[in-house]
Amino acid sequence: MSEALAGGAVKEIPPKSADLSAWYTAVCLRAQLVSYSPVRGCVVLRPHGFGMWENLQRELDARFKATGHENAYFPLLIPESLLIREAEHVEGFAPEVAWVTQGGNEILTERLAIRPTSEAIIGTMYAQWIESYRDLPILINQWANVLRWEKATRPFLRTMEFLWQEGHTAHATAQEAREETLSILGLYRDFAENVAALPVYSGAKSASERFPGAVETFSIEALMPDGKALQSGTSHDLGQNFAKAYDIKFTDADQTIKYVYTTSWGISWRMLGAIIMAHGDDRGLRIPPKLAPTQAVFVPIVRSGDDRAIEVCRELARKLTAAGFRVRVDDRDEQPGWKYSEWDLRGVPVRIEIGPRDVEAGTAVLARRDRSKGEEGQRQSVALTEVEPTLRRLLEEIQASLYEQAREFLLEHTIATTDRSEFLELCSTRAGMIDIPWCERAECEAEVKRATTATTRVVRELQEGDVLCVACGEPAKARAYFAQSY
Amino acid sequence: MSEALAGGAVKEIPPKSADLSAWYTAVCLRAQLVSYSPVRGCVVLRPHGFGMWENLQRELDARFKATGHENAYFPLLIPESLLIREAEHVEGFAPEVAWVTQGGNEILTERLAIRPTSEAIIGTMYAQWIESYRDLPILINQWANVLRWEKATRPFLRTMEFLWQEGHTAHATAQEAREETLSILGLYRDFAENVAALPVYSGAKSASERFPGAVETFSIEALMPDGKALQSGTSHDLGQNFAKAYDIKFTDADQTIKYVYTTSWGISWRMLGAIIMAHGDDRGLRIPPKLAPTQAVFVPIVRSGDDRAIEVCRELARKLTAAGFRVRVDDRDEQPGWKYSEWDLRGVPVRIEIGPRDVEAGTAVLARRDRSKGEEGQRQSVALTEVEPTLRRLLEEIQASLYEQAREFLLEHTIATTDRSEFLELCSTRAGMIDIPWCERAECEAEVKRATTATTRVVRELQEGDVLCVACGEPAKARAYFAQSY
Numbered sequence: 001m002s003e004a005l006a007g008g009a010v011k012e013i014p015p016k017s018a019d020l021s022a023w024y025t026a027v028c029l030r031a032q033l034v035s036y037s038p039v040r041g042c043v044v045l046r047p048h049g050f051g052m053w054e055n056l057q058r059e060l061d062a063r064f065k066a067t068g069h070e071n072a073y074f075p076l077l078i079p080e081s082l083l084i085r086e087a088e089h090v091e092g093f094a095p096e097v098a099w100v101t102q103g104g105n106e107i108l109t110e111r112l113a114i115r116p117t118s119e120a121i122i123g124t125m126y127a128q129w130i131e132s133y134r135d136l137p138i139l140i141n142q143w144a145n146v147l148r149w150e151k152a153t154r155p156f157l158r159t160m161e162f163l164w165q166e167g168h169t170a171h172a173t174a175q176e177a178r179e180e181t182l183s184i185l186g187l188y189r190d191f192a193e194n195v196a197a198l199p200v201y202s203g204a205k206s207a208s209e210r211f212p213g214a215v216e217t218f219s220i221e222a223l224m225p226d227g228k229a230l231q232s233g234t235s236h237d238l239g240q241n242f243a244k245a246y247d248i249k250f251t252d253a254d255q256t257i258k259y260v261y262t263t264s265w266g267i268s269w270r271m272l273g274a275i276i277m278a279h280g281d282d283r284g285l286r287i288p289p290k291l292a293p294t295q296a297v298f299v300p301i302v303r304s305g306d307d308r309a310i311e312v313c314r315e316l317a318r319k320l321t322a323a324g325f326r327v328r329v330d331d332r333d334e335q336p337g338w339k340y341s342e343w344d345l346r347g348v349p350v351r352i353e354i355g356p357r358d359v360e361a362g363t364a365v366l367a368r369r370d371r372s373k374g375e376e377g378q379r380q381s382v383a384l385t386e387v388e389p390t391l392r393r394l395l396e397e398i399q400a401s402l403y404e405q406a407r408e409f410l411l412e413h414t415i416a417t418t419d420r421s422e423f424l425e426l427c428s429t430r431a432g433m434i435d436i437p438w439c440e441r442a443e444c445e446a447e448v449k450r451a452t453t454a455t456t457r458v459v460r461e462l463q464e465g466d467v468l469c470v471a472c473g474e475p476a477k478a479r480a481y482f483a484q485s486y
Numbered sequence: 487m488s489e490a491l492a493g494g495a496v497k498e499i500p501p502k503s504a505d506l507s508a509w510y511t512a513v514c515l516r517a518q519l520v521s522y523s524p525v526r527g528c529v530v531l532r533p534h535g536f537g538m539w540e541n542l543q544r545e546l547d548a549r550f551k552a553t554g555h556e557n558a559y560f561p562l563l564i565p566e567s568l569l570i571r572e573a574e575h576v577e578g579f580a581p582e583v584a585w586v587t588q589g590g591n592e593i594l595t596e597r598l599a600i601r602p603t604s605e606a607i608i609g610t611m612y613a614q615w616i617e618s619y620r621d622l623p624i625l626i627n628q629w630a631n632v633l634r635w636e637k638a639t640r641p642f643l644r645t646m647e648f649l650w651q652e653g654h655t656a657h658a659t660a661q662e663a664r665e666e667t668l669s670i671l672g673l674y675r676d677f678a679e680n681v682a683a684l685p686v687y688s689g690a691k692s693a694s695e696r697f698p699g700a701v702e703t704f705s706i707e708a709l710m711p712d713g714k715a716l717q718s719g720t721s722h723d724l725g726q727n728f729a730k731a732y733d734i735k736f737t738d739a740d741q742t743i744k745y746v747y748t749t750s751w752g753i754s755w756r757m758l759g760a761i762i763m764a765h766g767d768d769r770g771l772r773i774p775p776k777l778a779p780t781q782a783v784f785v786p787i788v789r790s791g792d793d794r795a796i797e798v799c800r801e802l803a804r805k806l807t808a809a810g811f812r813v814r815v816d817d818r819d820e821q822p823g824w825k826y827s828e829w830d831l832r833g834v835p836v837r838i839e840i841g842p843r844d845v846e847a848g849t850a851v852l853a854r855r856d857r858s859k860g861e862e863g864q865r866q867s868v869a870l871t872e873v874e875p876t877l878r879r880l881l882e883e884i885q886a887s888l889y890e891q892a893r894e895f896l897l898e899h900t901i902a903t904t905d906r907s908e909f910l911e912l913c914s915t916r917a918g919m920i921d922i923p924w925c926e927r928a929e930c931e932a933e934v935k936r937a938t939t940a941t942t943r944v945v946r947e948l949q950e951g952d953v954l955c956v957a958c959g960e961p962a963k964a965r966a967y968f969a970q971s972y
Contacts, residue, residue: 035611038568039561039598044611047556047626054557070533071540075525076600076631076647077584082524095590098563100600102585104635112525114562114586114600125521125530134818140533145562145631149590161562332620 013345015282020226024277028155031285031346033276041150041160045269048346051293052272053163057143059195059290060165060267063187069139069167074121076145077112082120086245089119092212096148098160114147119213119238119264122168123246130170130260132251137180138170156273157230157486164268170248170260174239177261178216181237184265185218188233191267196275197288197403198222199410200232201433201481203458208442211264215239221457221481222274223410227430229457229483230274235265273486278409279402285347286370288402289395296320296366296391297348298329299339301355309354316352316364316387323388327352344369349398350391366390370398414481423470423482427454433483437462437476439469447472448482456480499831501768506712510763514641517771517832519762527636527646531755534832537779538758539649543629545681545776546651546753549673555625555653560607562631563598568606572731575605578698582634584646600633605699605724605750608654609732616746619658619738623666627653642759643716643972650754656734656746660725663747664702667723670751671704674719677753682761683774683889684708685896686718687919687967689944694928697750701725707943707967708760709896713916715943715969716760721751759972764895765888771833772856774888775881782806782852782877783834784815785825787841795840802838802850802873809874811881830855835884836877852876856884900967909956909968913940919969923948923962925955933958934968942966 013030016023028034033049045053061071077100084090093116100112115121126138143165150160167184171177185202192198200220210217214236221229242248243259252258279286289295298317300309313329320327330339336353343351353365362384371378382390413432417423426434427448438444438456448471449455459480466476499516502509514520519535531539547557563586570576579602586598601607612624629651636646653670657663671688678684686706696703700722707715728734729745738744765772775781784803786795799815806813816825822839829837839851848870857864868876899918903909912920913934924930924942934957935941945966952962 035614037561037607038610039563039565039607042561042563044561045559047558050558051556053559070537072533072536073531073539073631073649075523075528075530076633077525077528079525097590098586098598099588100584101587102597104581104583106635111588112584121523121525124524128521145559147562149592163559 013284016280017282020277025155027276027280027284034155036153041153043153043155043159048293049272052287052291053269055291055293056271060191063191064141064167067183067187069141072140072142074118074125074142076115078115078121080111080113082124083113085120086213086242089213093117098147098149116146116148118142118166118168119242123242123248126170127246127248130248130250133172133253136170136172136250136260137176140169141165141167156269162268164266167265169263172250172252172260174261177263178237181218181235181263184235185220188220188235188267192220192222192232193403195288195290196271197399197406198232198274198278199403199407201458203460206440206445206456206459208445209455211236213238213241215241219458222278223413223433224277224486227413227432229433229485231485232271232274233267236263238262238264278406284345286402287347287349289349289399292347292349293326294328294348295325295395296327296350296352297343298327298352298354299336300329300331301336301353303356306356308359309356312359313354316384320388320391325391350394352387366394368394368398370401418470420470424452427452427482430484433457433481435479435481436470437466437468438478438480439472439474440477441474444469444472444474454482454484457483457485499770502766503768506763511641513762513766513770520641522639527639529639529641529645534779535758538773538777539755541777541779542757546677549677550627550653553669553673555627558626558628560604560611560628562601564601564607566597566599568610569599571606572699572728575699579603584633584635602632602634604628604652604654605728609728609734612656613732613734616656616734616736619736622656622658622736622746623662624656626655627651642755648754650752652750652752655749658736658738658746660747663749664723667704667721667749670721671706674706674721674753678706678708678718679889681774681776682757683885683892684718684760684764685889685893687944689946692926692931692942692945694931695941697722699724699727701727705944708764709899709919710763710972713899713918715919715971717971718757718760719753722749724748724750764892770831772888773833773835775835775885778833778835779812780814780834781811781881782813782836782838783829784813784838784840785822786815786817787822787839789842792842794845795842798845799840802870806874806877811877836880838873852880854880854884856887904956906956910938913938913968916970919943919967921965921967922956923952923954924964924966925958925960926963927960930955930958930960940968940970943969943971
C-alpha cells in the first residue's frame with residue numbers, strides 16, 4: 001500500500017454531490033487508480049486501475065472472439081506520407097499528432113507519427129493481404145496505446161496517451177460492413193449494460209460528430225451525475241473511403257476488381273471514467289463486481305493478541321480463489337475501521353470481517369459496499385460454510401443494483417420536450433438527455449451548441465407525431481438526444 | 487486466409503537444414519506470423535503470431551500473479567532529463583532512442599524519448615509512491631511496446647519496435663532484491679522448459695554483457711540449430727544504482743532513511759523467435775501445444791458432394807472448445823492435401839481428418855505434426871468418442887517430445903574442453919555451448935570475441951578440478967558457456 005492512503009487521506013475526498021469534478025479527481029488519485037506522471041498529459045495506470053482495465057479487456061475480448069474476431073499488432077509509428085492519404089482523416093487528426101523526427105543520432109527525412117488511431121497503417125497492410133473475395137471478411141482487433149497531443153489532463157477522460165482497443169474490418173459489400181458496424185454497437189451496449197452496469201443510449205451520430213473519414217458513426221452514450229453525457233464507445237462504417245485512400249481492392253467471385261468496405265470501432269479507458277463517475281458515492285468508488293480487481297476483501301480482526309482470525313481468513317480466501325472469486329486478505333497492522341474506510345474508498349464490492357467471536361462461532365460478517373452504513377441488508381452474519389454462496393449472491397445483487405440505480409437516473413433525466421425555450425433551458429442547465437424531434441441540419445446543431453454548449457448525442461428514427469424540429473422549427477427528420485458532454 | 491498461402495506458396499520454404507536463416511524468414515512470413523510493414527524496422531504481428539504471443543502472455547502472467555506481482559501501465563514517452571539520470575543506463579540506450587520533438591504544431595522545448603525500457607519513468611514514480619518500509623516491496627509488471635532504433639529487420643529477433651513484459655520491483659534490502667531477481671530467473675526457466683519446450687542454461691552474465699546500470703544480470707539461454715545461443719529472458723539486480731539516480735528512498739522500521747534496492751526483468755517476443763527456430767522442421771512450424779493458437783485443426787473431406795463430414799467436424803469442434811481445447815474447422819473449398827500442407831506449415835500440433843467413410847464408421851484420423859509422414863504413430867484412427875482423450879494425450883506427448891528433442895540437441899552440443907585451440911575452434915565453428923573454466927576477465931572475453939565472435943553466455947561456479955582459464959591460461963574463477971549468439 002502506498003502513502004496516498006496513509007493517515008487521514010480517506011477523509012480528504014470532497015462529497016460527490018457537492019463537486020463532482022473535485023470528487024472525481026480526488027477519488028482517482030486516492031483510490032490509487034492513477035497517478036499523475038512527470039510527462040505532460042500522461043497518467044500512470046496503477047495496479048488497482050489496471051486491474052479494472054484487465055477485467056474490461058477480458059470481457060470485451062471474449063465477446064470479440066465469440067464473434068469471429070482475432071487480435072493482431074500493428075506498428076506504433078506511421079510515416080507522414082501514409083497518414084495523409086485520407087483527406088478528412090488527416091484534417092481531423094493532424095493537429096493532435098506527436099512526431100518522431102530523430103532516431104538515435106539520425107535526423108529523419110520523413111517524420112513518423114505516433115499513431116493517433118491505426119486506420120492508415122492497417123489499411124496499408126490490408127491492401128497487401130487482400131486479393132480475392134476468399135480473403136474477406138478480415139476481422140481484426142488490436143489492443144494498443146495511442147497518443148493524441150493534448151494539454152489538459154483528466155484521468156481516463158482526457159489524456160495524451162491512452163489505452164484502447166481498435167477493431168478494423170474489411171468486407172466485400174456495403175451491407176456486410178454496415179452489419180458489422182451495428183453488430184459491434186450491440187456488443188458495446190451489451191458490455192456497458194451487463195458488465196459496466198451502465199445503461200446507455202446507442203445510435204447514429206450527427207454528421208458534425210462523425211469520425212473523420214467515416215460514412216456513418218454510431219456510439220453508446222452514458223449519462224453522468226452532473227447531467228453531462230459521456231460517449232463510451234464508437235463504431236464507424238467507413239464505406240469505401242479508406243479502401244480508396246489506401247487502395248484496398250479485391251477480385252470478386254464475378255472476376256471484377258472492387259474496393260472493399262471497411263469499419264473501425266473502439267472503446268478506450270474513457271469507459272473506466274464513466275464507470276467511476278456513474279457509480280461512485282461520497283465514500284469513494286463502487287466498482288461493478290464483474291470489473292472489480294478485488295471482489296471481496298477479508299479484514300481479520302485481531303483483539304488482545306488473538307490472531308486466529310487471520311488464518312481463518314486466509315484459508316477461506318484460498319477456497320474462494322479456487323472457486324474463481326477475486327479476493328484478498330488485508331492482514332496489515334492497522335485498525336479495522338481504517339481498513340474499512342480504505343476498501344470503501346477503493347470500491348471493493350464486499351468486505352468480509354472475521355473476529356475472535358466469529359472464529360468461536362464459525363461465522364463471518366459480509367458487508368455490501370453498495371448500501372449505506374446502517375441500511376437494511378448492508379451487513380449480515382453467516383456461517384463460514386455459507387460464505388461462498390452468500391458472496392456469489394451478493395455480487396450478483398450488487399451488479400444488478402448498480403445497474404438499476406444508474407438506469408433510474410438515466411430515465412429520470414431523459415426529458416422529452418416540444419417547447420423551444422424549455423429545450424434550450426434544459427440543455428443549458430445540464431438537465432440530462434433532452435429528447436426532441438430534430439431537423440438533422442448542421443446549422444441547427446451549431447446554433448444550439450453556441451447557445452447552450454449542448455450537441456446531439458445520438459440520433460434515431462422519427463416517432464409518430466413528430467413534425468417540426470423543436471430547436472429551430474424546420475421540418476423534423478429524426479429524433480435526437482441533446483446534452484452537454486465530456 | 488490470405489494470399490500468402492494461395493497456390494504453391496507452401497512449397498516455397500527452403501529446407502531448414504540447408505539454410506536456417508532463409509528458412510526462418512520464409513516460415514515467419516508464409517505461416518502468417520508476421521508481415522513486413524512500410525515502417526522501417528517494424529513488423530506486423532498477424533493473428534497467428536499474435537495468438538502465440540497471447541498464450542505466452544497468459545502463461546507468464548499467471549506465474550507473475552501467483553508470485554504476488556500486479557500489472558500496471560506507465561507512459562510511453564520519457565522526458566530526456568529523466569532518461570539521462572542514470573549514467574550507465576543512458577550511455578547504453580541513448581544511441582537507440584527515437585525522439586519526439588514536435589506535438590501538434592508545437593516544437594517541444596524538451597525532447598521526449600519513446601521508451602527503450604522503463605526504469606527511468608518507473609523509478610520516478612516509485613520515488614513518489616514509496617515513503618515507508620510498509621510500502622515495500624513493490625512488485626509491478628508492465629506489458630508494453632518499446633522501441634530501440636534499429637536499421638536491420640529480422641522478425642522477432644531484431645525489430646525497432648517490439649512487445650515485451652518488463653517487471654520492476656523495489657525492496658528494503660539487497661538480499662530481498664537478489665532473491666526476487668533469482669526467483670524470476672527460475673520462473674523464466676520454468677516457462678521456457680515447460681511451456682515453450684525450450685531447455686535453457688540459466689545463470690549470471692559476465693560484466694561486459696550486463697544490463698546498463700545493473701549490479702548483476704542473469705539470463706536464460708537457448709541453443710539454436712545453427713549452434714548459436716539465443717538469450718531469451720533477462721533478470722537484473724539493479725542494487726541501489728537506480729534508487730540513487732531517481733531518489734527512491736524509504737523510512738525503515740528503525741526510522742532511518744535508506745535507498746531501496748530495485749530489480750527489473752523482461753521477456754520479449756524474441757522468445758517466439760527462439761521457439762520457431764528451435765522446433766520447426768522442413769515442413770514449417772512445430773508450435774508447442776501449450777502456445778499453439780490452434781491446437782487441433784479439423785479437415786473435413788468432402789467426396790462426390792457428400793459433405794456430412796463438415797457437420798460432424800463442427801459438432802466435435804464445439805465439444806472440444808467447450809472442453810477447453812483451441813480448435814478450428816477448415817471448411818474452405820480447397821483440396822485436403824493442400825490444407826494438410828498449410829496446417830503443417832503453420833505448426834498446428836494435431837490434424838483431425840474426417841471423411842465420408844469415417845462418418846459411416848464413427849471414426850476420425852488424428853495426425854501428429856511433430857512426427858514425419860509415414861513415421862510410426864504419426865496417424866491413428868480412433869472412434870469419435872475417443873477423440874477428446876486421444877487429443878489430450880497427443881498434445882501432452884507432443885509437448886514432451888518437442889522438449890526432449892531440443893534437450894537432446896542442447897546436450898549433444900554442449901561441449902566441455904580444456905584445450906585452448908579446440909576451444910577456439912569450437913567457438914569459431916558454432917559447435918554449440920562451449921563449457922570451460924574461465925578467468926572472468928573482460929580482456930579475455932574480448933580476445934575470444936575478436937578471434938571467434940563468441941562471448942560468454944552464462945557464468946556459474948567453479949567445479950572441482952578447474953584451475954586455469956582455458957581461453958587465456960590465467961587462474962580460473964568460474965565456469966562459463968561460450969557461444970556465438972543472436
